[in-house]
Amino acid sequence: MADKPRKLPQEVFAPWEDPEAKPLIQFRNVTKRFGEFTAIDDLTLDIYEREFFALLGPSGCGKTTMMRMLAGFEAPTEGQILLDGQNIAPVPPNLRPVNMMFQSYALFPHLSIWDNIAFGLKRDKLPKDKIAARVEEMLRLTRLEKFARRKPHQISGGQRQRVALARSLAKAPKLLLLDEPLGALDRKLREDTQFELMDIQEKTGTTFVIVTHDQEEAMTVASRIAVMNHGKIVQVDTPARIYEAPANAYVADFIGDVNLIEGTATRTGEDRCSVRFAEAADPITAECTADLSDGIAVTYAIRPEKILVTADRPADRANALEGQIIDIGYLGNISTYHVELPGGQMIKAAMTNSTRLDRRDFTWDDRVWLSWRETAGVVLTE
Amino acid sequence: MRRAVLILLPYTWLAALFLVPFLIVIKISLSDTALAIPPYTPTLDLTQGWEGIRTWWAGLDFENFVFLTEDDLYWKAYLSSLKIAVISTLITLSIGYPIAYGMARAPEEWRPTLMMLVILPFWTSFLIRVYAWKAILSKEGFLNQILLATGLIDDPLIILNTNTAVYIGIVYTYLPFMILPLYAALEKLDGALLEAAEDLGCSRLSAFWLVTVPLSKQGIIAGCFLVFIPVVGEFVIPALLGGSETLMIGKVLWEEFFSNRDWPVASAVAVILLAILIIPIVLFLKNEEKQREAEG
Numbered sequence: 284m285a286d287k288p289r290k291l292p293q294e295v296f297a298p299w300e301d302p303e304a305k306p307l308i309q310f311r312n313v314t315k316r317f318g319e320f321t322a323i324d325d326l327t328l329d330i331y332e333r334e335f336f337a338l339l340g341p342s343g344c345g346k347t348t349m350m351r352m353l354a355g356f357e358a359p360t361e362g363q364i365l366l367d368g369q370n371i372a373p374v375p376p377n378l379r380p381v382n383m384m385f386q387s388y389a390l391f392p393h394l395s396i397w398d399n400i401a402f403g404l405k406r407d408k409l410p411k412d413k414i415a416a417r418v419e420e421m422l423r424l425t426r427l428e429k430f431a432r433r434k435p436h437q438i439s440g441g442q443r444q445r446v447a448l449a450r451s452l453a454k455a456p457k458l459l460l461l462d463e464p465l466g467a468l469d470r471k472l473r474e475d476t477q478f479e480l481m482d483i484q485e486k487t488g489t490t491f492v493i494v495t496h497d498q499e500e501a502m503t504v505a506s507r508i509a510v511m512n513h514g515k516i517v518q519v520d521t522p523a524r525i526y527e528a529p530a531n532a533y534v535a536d537f538i539g540d541v542n543l544i545e546g547t548a549t550r551t552g553e554d555r556c557s558v559r560f561a562e563a564a565d566p567i568t569a570e571c572t573a574d575l576s577d578g579i580a581v582t583y584a585i586r587p588e589k590i591l592v593t594a595d596r597p598a599d600r601a602n603a604l605e606g607q608i609i610d611i612g613y614l615g616n617i618s619t620y621h622v623e624l625p626g627g628q629m630i631k632a633a634m635t636n637s638t639r640l641d642r643r644d645f646t647w648d649d650r651v652w653l654s655w656r657e658t659a660g661v662v663l664t665e
Numbered sequence: 666m667r668r669a670v671l672i673l674l675p676y677t678w679l680a681a682l683f684l685v686p687f688l689i690v691i692k693i694s695l696s697d698t699a700l701a702i703p704p705y706t707p708t709l710d711l712t713q714g715w716e717g718i719r720t721w722w723a724g725l726d727f728e729n730f731v732f733l734t735e736d737d738l739y740w741k742a743y744l745s746s747l748k749i750a751v752i753s754t755l756i757t758l759s760i761g762y763p764i765a766y767g768m769a770r771a772p773e774e775w776r777p778t779l780m781m782l783v784i785l786p787f788w789t790s791f792l793i794r795v796y797a798w799k800a801i802l803s804k805e806g807f808l809n810q811i812l813l814a815t816g817l818i819d820d821p822l823i824i825l826n827t828n829t830a831v832y833i834g835i836v837y838t839y840l841p842f843m844i845l846p847l848y849a850a851l852e853k854l855d856g857a858l859l860e861a862a863e864d865l866g867c868s869r870l871s872a873f874w875l876v877t878v879p880l881s882k883q884g885i886i887a888g889c890f891l892v893f894i895p896v897v898g899e900f901v902i903p904a905l906l907g908g909s910e911t912l913m914i915g916k917v918l919w920e921e922f923f924s925n926r927d928w929p930v931a932s933a934v935a936v937i938l939l940a941i942l943i944i945p946i947v948l949f950l951k952n953e954e955k956q957r958e959a960e961g
């Protein structure tokens with residue numbers, strides 16, 4: 284899933300791990316209320332220069348509100364937002380070094396593509412030839428040269444989206460806000476555009492904050508992801524850590540597919556514990572943190588693709604449980620097996636289909652063994 | 666066949682209700698006035714056959730149009746009508762735009778009510794409403810009574826029977842025709858566009874000039890023509906609220922018809938009025954077409 288072309292180890296980009304690094308944007312205990320309703324709840328967050336930062340969360344969790352506060356269309360009810368260390372509350376939207384790409388694109392229908400892109404530059408009263416040069420550059424970057432003279436209603440949805448991007452990039456803002464920029468595109472176009480966005484971000488060095496409710500999109504493009512819920516940030520981390528080490532069951536469940544097994548933990552070693560979830564089944568052996576106390580209720584989270592499905596019990600796996608196949612979901616590249624364990628717990632296991640359909644190993648009602656390593660899943664206490 | 670009928674139907678309608686009456690008016694404008702019923706000659710006498718048509722045709726001439734150019738009353742009346750129409754269109758636009766803008770920005774649940782308030786005057790007779798303005802604007806009218814009572818003025822204002830009263834009457838009457846197309850255009854305006862303009866460096870005011878005004882252009886054009894075209898020929902308002910200084914072609918037309926009983930000259934006045942209005946009417950239709958194209 285997170286197959287973003289990673290940079291070489293010596294130039295790993297991780298300013299958030301550097302205590303010396305100065306954040307570009309700081310949310311300090313920001314609360315935003317609309318009347319009685321709290322849209323953003325005491326939120327503190329740092330975003331660094333050149334980051335591709337994704338806000339991820341269900342609809343209505345306050346993502347757009349955060350963007351609008353950064354752009355200047357909403358003011359925080361409490362708390363401060365700093366840009367480069369300066370409180371931006373008194374700066375009106377037209378004077379902020381921030382540009383926004385709107386969810387609806389908001390292209391000016393009465394202006395040509397060229398004039399749409401030039402709109403912000405003209406407001407800065409730049410000389411004509413500078414404006415023309417910059418617009419041409421943006422047209423090249425977004426591969427829109429051929430459409431410069433057209434009006435927005437004369438181009439396709441994907442092209443419009445690129446115009447909106449070019450227009451918001453033209454002023455070379457310090458911070459570019461993208462509110463669900465790819466929501467209206469179909470899947471194939473969306474994937475292409477994601478890579479295009481990453482490419483442009485790398486070329487221009489602009490800091491991007493992207494809002495999305497598509498977790499795959501966030502995983503693909505972002506350097507870090509903030510998972511939000513009810514106006515709060517639940518976890519901020521790199522895509523890989525969000526996926527492999529979710530902070531709690533909410534994040535684990537929100538990102539990707541996961542099996543959540545509720546049980547009680549018993550410490551068995553230095554960093555080992557066992558999770559008992561049913562009388563009839565063997566407990567699960569797992570890694571856990573040192574501060575876990577015995578006998579507390581935990582959620583054990585394991586991703587379907589970490590589970591191996593075999594006909595016989597494998598010898599080398601720490602966890603092996605026998606169950607019965609209830610359902611098989613065939614998705615082309617993978618098949619998902621829904622397996623019922625003794626005691627009724629359902630487990631999803633995903634296997635890549637390396638063989639053709641007609642030679643598939645298992646079928647409904649087969650008894651199979653599910654197995655995985657100690658380190659494959661995580662024990663969550665929240 | 667059915668297609669032909671369907672296409673023919675509106676054209677027949679147009680021919681019956683516009684073209685035929687208009688041709689009759691043109692014919693009258695080419696005739697001479699006479700003490701008869703109808704009060705002009707020649708009249709077509711088909712009982713005399715071909716000869717009748719020939720004498721009828723020979724009796725037609727452009728005398729009346731020549732007469733219109735000789736008496737300066739007429740071209741002054743045309744110019745004055747155009748001037749009054751232009752000025753009152755501009756006043757109506759400058760009052761109507763903020764109202765339409767406010768309506769379009771009002772909370773959604775208020776808009777139908779506001780719309781009702783704009784349309785409400787149409788529920789009573791136009792004549793009664795113009796008469797009501799007489800009661801308001803006259804020397805002893807409500808306006809003067811209020812101003813005198815509050816001590817804002819010492820002597821009553823003379824408004825009734827001046828051009829000011831005509832402007833007030835026209836602006837009042839035609840305001841809804843300006844507001845409705847403006848409102849239709851402004852209501853469609855996406856608020857995100859204004860935010861985008863601000864985001865790209867516009868102040869509120871320049872966002873208004875660069876985004877709101879151009880995007881309501883069709884509404885402005887439609888509203889202006891809907892006011893301008895009927896006001897040029899307006900007769901009732903200048904007749905009731907205007908005075909001796911008020912010169913409008915609609916009034917001249919009425920007097921030629923009913924006071925002088927000079928149908929041919931009155932018809933010539935009407936034909937020229939229509940010729941003048943053809944240009945804005947065609948422009949108006951072009952605008953409507955462009956709007957449909959932009960939406961379609």
Ligand SMILES: Nc1ncnc2c1ncn2[C@@H]1O[C@H](COP(=O)(O)OP(=O)(O)O)[C@@H](O)[C@H]1O
Pocket residue numbers: 317320322340341342343344345346347348349
């Ligand atoms: N102007 C507003 N007035 C009242 N409530 C608002 C306003 N803007 C947003 N909200 C509420 O705040 C919550 C968060 O909205 P938003 O930030 O748009 O969520 P999303 O994460 O889907 O972008 C929603 O419940 C929404 O109804």
Ligand SMILES: [Mg+2]
Pocket residue numbers: 346347
């Ligand atoms: Mg949103």
